[in-house]
Amino acid sequence: MRLSRIAFLFCSIVGLTGLLIQPGMAAGHKKKMMKKMAPAALVSYKISDGPAITAINKSLTGKAGDKAAGEKTMVNKKKGNCIACHVITKLKAKAAKNPKKYSQMGLIAPPLDGAASRYTEGELRMLLVNAKVAFPDTIMPGFYRADNLTRVMGKFKGKTVISAQDVENILAFLVTLK
Amino acid sequence: MGRFIKMALAGLVASVLMSGAAMAAPDGKSAPIVNKGDHPLPEVWSGYKYSKVDTQATQDDEFENPANLWTEQGEALWSKKDGSEKKACQECHNDAKASMKGVATRYPVYYKPWKKLINLEQRINLCRTKFMKAKAYKWKSNELLGLTIYVAKQSNGMPQAIEVNAQNKPFWEKGKEHYYKRRGQLDMACAHCHEKYFGQKLRANTLTQGQNNGFPTYRLKWGKPGSIQRRFKGCNKQVRAKPYKMGSDEYVNLELYVRWRGNGLPNETPSVRP
Numbered sequence: 001m002r003l004s005r006i007a008f009l010f011c012s013i014v015g016l017t018g019l020l021i022q023p024g025m026a027a028g029h030k031k032k033m034m035k036k037m038a039p040a041a042l043v044s045y046k047i048s049d050g051p052a053i054t055a056i057n058k059s060l061t062g063k064a065g066d067k068a069a070g071e072k073t074m075v076n077k078k079k080g081n082c083i084a085c086h087v088i089t090k091l092k093a094k095a096a097k098n099p100k101k102y103s104q105m106g107l108i109a110p111p112l113d114g115a116a117s118r119y120t121e122g123e124l125r126m127l128l129v130n131a132k133v134a135f136p137d138t139i140m141p142g143f144y145r146a147d148n149l150t151r152v153m154g155k156f157k158g159k160t161v162i163s164a165q166d167v168e169n170i171l172a173f174l175v176t177l178k
Numbered sequence: 179m180g181r182f183i184k185m186a187l188a189g190l191v192a193s194v195l196m197s198g199a200a201m202a203a204p205d206g207k208s209a210p211i212v213n214k215g216d217h218p219l220p221e222v223w224s225g226y227k228y229s230k231v232d233t234q235a236t237q238d239d240e241f242e243n244p245a246n247l248w249t250e251q252g253e254a255l256w257s258k259k260d261g262s263e264k265k266a267c268q269e270c271h272n273d274a275k276a277s278m279k280g281v282a283t284r285y286p287v288y289y290k291p292w293k294k295l296i297n298l299e300q301r302i303n304l305c306r307t308k309f310m311k312a313k314a315y316k317w318k319s320n321e322l323l324g325l326t327i328y329v330a331k332q333s334n335g336m337p338q339a340i341e342v343n344a345q346n347k348p349f350w351e352k353g354k355e356h357y358y359k360r361r362g363q364l365d366m367a368c369a370h371c372h373e374k375y376f377g378q379k380l381r382a383n384t385l386t387q388g389q390n391n392g393f394p395t396y397r398l399k400w401g402k403p404g405s406i407q408r409r410f411k412g413c414n415k416q417v418r419a420k421p422y423k424m425g426s427d428e429y430v431n432l433e434l435y436v437r438w439r440g441n442g443l444p445n446e447t448p449s450v451r452p
Contacts (some may be wrong), residue, residue, distance in 0.1 A: 077381075084381040104382040108375050132365075139370040141363070149365055151419045156363040 040144060043164045047126065051070045053134040055122030060129075060144070060164035065172030070089050073166045075102050080143065080162060080170060085109040090177065108139065128167050142166065206391070211337075211442035218373055223416075224443055225386035225451060228377065233398070237450035243357060245327060245396040245403050245448035251320060252328030253387060266324075270309065274332055282330035283338050283445055286434045288345040295349050295430045299326050306348065317424040323403045327394050330447040338391055340438040353435025354450025362419030371413075383452075388413070389440040390433065392449020402446055406433055 025054075045056045074080040075091070083091070085108040095102035115124065126133060130142035143161045154160075162170075202209040210221035226234060236242055242243060243249075257268040271277040282298060289296035296304065302325050303314040315322035342350050357368045371380065372388035379385075392407040399407075407424035414421040422428040 004328060045290045061402055065255045081381070104379065139374065146363075150359065150361040151414075152361075153415065153418045153420045154361045156418045158415055159363070161363060 008159070022024060030130070042144070042160065045129070047133070048122075048124040050120050050126070052119055053123050054126050055120060056125045056129060057122035059168055060125070061168050063165060063168065065165075065168035065170070067169070067172040067176065070166075070169035070171065070173035073162060074170055074173065077103075079166065082112065082170075085140065086109040112174070112177055114118050116175045117163075117178050121171065121175055125167065125171055206389075206440075206443040213442075218369075219387065221440060222389070222440055222443055223376070223448065224391055224440075224449075225389055226392070226446065226449065228384045228386045229451060231421060233450055233452060237392075237396075237446070237448075243396065243448060245394075248320060248324040248394075248403050249327050249331060249448065250324075252324030252326070255321060255325050255440065256328060261306065261310035263309065263311045265310045267305065274328065278329045278332040280333050280336050280339070282333040282447065283336050283383055283437075284340060285437070286349075286430050287340070288349070294427060295434055297345065297407075297425070297430050297433055298329060299407070300425060300430070302326060302329065310373055317405060320402075323394050323405065324335075326405065327403060327448045330394070330445065332446040334447060335444050337442045338437055338440045340434060340441055342438065346434060349431045350438060352428075353431040353433070356369075356432045362414065362417035364417040366417045368413065376438055387439070388436065389443055390437045391440050391443040392446045392451070394447065395449045395451050398452050399452065406436070 013133060022080045028037050043060045045058065045060060047054050049055070058135075062093075071091070074082040074088075082088070083095075083102065084103045087105045087107065089111060090113070091102060093104075095105065110150070119127065127140075129144040131138050131140040132142055141161055144164060144167050146160050202213050206222055210223050213220055213222065229237070253274075255267070256274055258265050258267075259266045267274075278398065282300035286295040286297040288294070288299070289301075292353050293387050299317065299322055300321065305313050306312040307387040315325075340350075341386065360367045362371075368388060376387045377387050390406050393409070395409070398404045405424065407429050410429050411421040411424065
């Protein structure tokens with residue numbers, strides 16, 4: 001656990017500096033490259049120990065999360081798509097009324113019911129950013145990471161699945177799942 | 179004592195008979211192909227098992243299978259002269275029902291002149307360019323899909339039969355590597371969906387083992403048949419990974435490995451899938 005955390009931190013740092021400092025490039029050229037690849041540098045964060053798993057205790061944006069927006073992101077197939085794998089019993093009534101938007105909930109992963117009783121807010125933030133820190137073999141995507149990935153399709157290169165504010169919004173919803 | 183043995187024997191015979199009656203033939207649809215020892219799948223199942231009953235029925239209905247149009251086109255092309263040599267497949271291969279029987283179950287194979295693998299579509303196109311002096315068909319063309327279905331159909335009911343040997347092993351290894359490698363922005367490997375979670379629901383889809391025993395398959399979503407190579411592209415794109423080209427070494431190696439995973443599964447071309 002400790003080793004993988006150090007490795008993870010190291011990679012994020014290398015990834016970040018790699019984006020910011022590109023030696024040998026003329027300033028103008030560098031600017032153009034940055035714009036074209038548009039990998040808006042990721043918000044940096046600190047990982048620390050939580051009671052169950054590692055955690056990111058500080059908000060990524062400093063802005064309070066919007067629970068309703070978080071719910072939207074969680075069911076959006078192109079964004080969080082959490083319900084592709086997780087059941088959220090609380091949303092079942094809505095799913096029955098709006099089957100198109102909520103589709104069918106997947107059964108691959110443990111239901112998210114009660115997630116906030118199992119993990120602290122900081123730990124949930126960590127799971128959203130990159131669940132592999134806690135579950136190395138998991139199928140769950142890292143939603144806020146762009147480093148150490150293989151053959152990412154052009155339009156998603158250097159980009160995270162969701163934004164830092166999306167993470168905070170989803171978190172605002174997750175902490176209600178006691 | 180003698181009576182006891184007789185009774186025990188009778189019991190044994192009865193239980194063998196009964197278990198025989200309860201057990202369906204391992205066809206990958208109602209009973210799995212069982213693997214012992216060093217195989218990633220203890221039980222091998224056809225994608226058929228996970229389809230809705232009406233989708234299964236559409237596949238099973240000899241007259242209603244929507245791929246029939248393509249199968250018929252393939253059959254017609256088999257005896258049609260083409261290219262500057264004005265030759266037809268039939269002139270060299272005679273009756274496909276005999277000459278093409280079992281071919282699909284052992285493809286892709288190592289092809290010496292290329293020093294690498296060749297898959298069924300590539301083999302068909304090679305016959306066209308080399309022997310008929312005709313143009314190679316495009317991957318998604320109705321002609322290539324039709325001929326491939328027609329050829330592969332001749333193996334229906336026969337088990338997938340990839341033998342890993344000295345020649346194809348390096349390519350099998352590469353296919354295996356692809357299978358277990360995470361890729362794309364969503365960072366998933368084939369094995370995540372098709373080995374760890376087959377039979378389970380990913381949103382509204384039931385995941386299968388991702389087997390190759392029904393290709394080219396008629397996919398309801400595509401509204402036409404598609405090759406295994408096209409399916410690979412789709413599965414790469416699903417995880418937001420840059421797909422490879424159809425017929426690329428990467429995918430042909432993967433095709434060999436995927437067919438090997440399904441060894442024993444009866445062929446069922448053209449399958450119908452959601």
